[in-house]
Amino acid sequence: MEDAVPVLRRTPGTLDALLRGLGPTWTQADEGPGTWTPPEVVAHLSHADRTNWLPRLHTILHGDGTFPPFDRFAHLAASGGRTPDDLLDEFAAVRRECVTRLETLRLTAADLRRTGHHPEFGKVTAGQLLATWVAHDLDHVVQIARTLAGVQRNAVGPWQAYLRVLR
Numbered sequence: 001m002e003d004a005v006p007v008l009r010r011t012p013g014t015l016d017a018l019l020r021g022l023g024p025t026w027t028q029a030d031e032g033p034g035t036w037t038p039p040e041v042v043a044h045l046s047h048a049d050r051t052n053w054l055p056r057l058h059t060i061l062h063g064d065g066t067f068p069p070f071d072r073f074a075h076l077a078a079s080g081g082r083t084p085d086d087l088l089d090e091f092a093a094v095r096r097e098c099v100t101r102l103e104t105l106r107l108t109a110a111d112l113r114r115t116g117h118h119p120e121f122g123k124v125t126a127g128q129l130l131a132t133w134v135a136h137d138l139d140h141v142v143q144i145a146r147t148l149a150g151v152q153r154n155a156v157g158p159w160q161a162y163l164r165v166l167r
Contacts, residue, residue, distance in 0.1 A: 001107050004134045006097050011137040012092040018144060019084055027084045029151045031143075036076075038144045042087045043079030044072070045140060049098045050093075053133045060116035060126045061105070067118050102160055 019038050030037050038045065052149045060068055079087060090112065105111075112127035148164040160166050 001112070001130065004130050005099060005103065005136060008095065008102070011141065012088070012095045013115060014141055015045075015061055015144065016088050016092065018141075020088055020092070020146065022084070028147055028149055029147050031150060035147075036143075038129045039082075039084040039087050040079060041140050041147075042084070042091050042143055043075040043082075045137070046087070046091045046094045047075035047078065048136070049094045053129070054101060056116060056129055057102075057105075058125055060114050060129070061111060065116040069118055069119060081107055120156055 013040075015068070019042070027039055028037055030040075051074075056067045056070075059065060082090075085128050107126065107130075112125060112130065114126050115123050116126070116129070118124045149163070153160065153166050156163065156166070
């Protein structure tokens with residue numbers, strides 16, 4: 001828990017530093033068909049905070065343990081027409097609220113061992129859920145950085161060979 005919260009707190013600021021004020025060349029980039037733009041990723045993170053992580057943790061701690069389904073693509077319709085900066089502001093507010101709620105739970109080691117039922121993976125622990133929340137954030141930070149770097153793919157010329165982010 002004490003390792004998770006600092007990363008969860010930092011993600012909105014990290015994304016804000018990467019994306020705020022960038023023009024459409026950067027914010028409308030994606031990695032190809034079926035992938036998301038950086039603002040769509042930010043919207044996804046907000047949606048997951050509202051409808052996935054804490055609701056599933058609550059289900060483990062106070063419900064029957066069976067996770068409600070999570071629509072990983074619901075954010076696409078909800079974020080349409082919103083500016084990247086608006087989505088960053090929303091994510092920062094949603095995340096602040098979620099981290100505050102998480103901290104008020106004062107999870108114990110026993111709480112983190114409690115289990116729920118994931119529709120695809122079966123039995124999972126609250127600790128695994130919390131660790132996945134952190135890794136999910138970092139996965140999407142990497143995705144956004146990779147997407148931004150891809151804007152420069154052709155411009156870097158032969159240096160592509162040395163830039164893992166472009167492979």
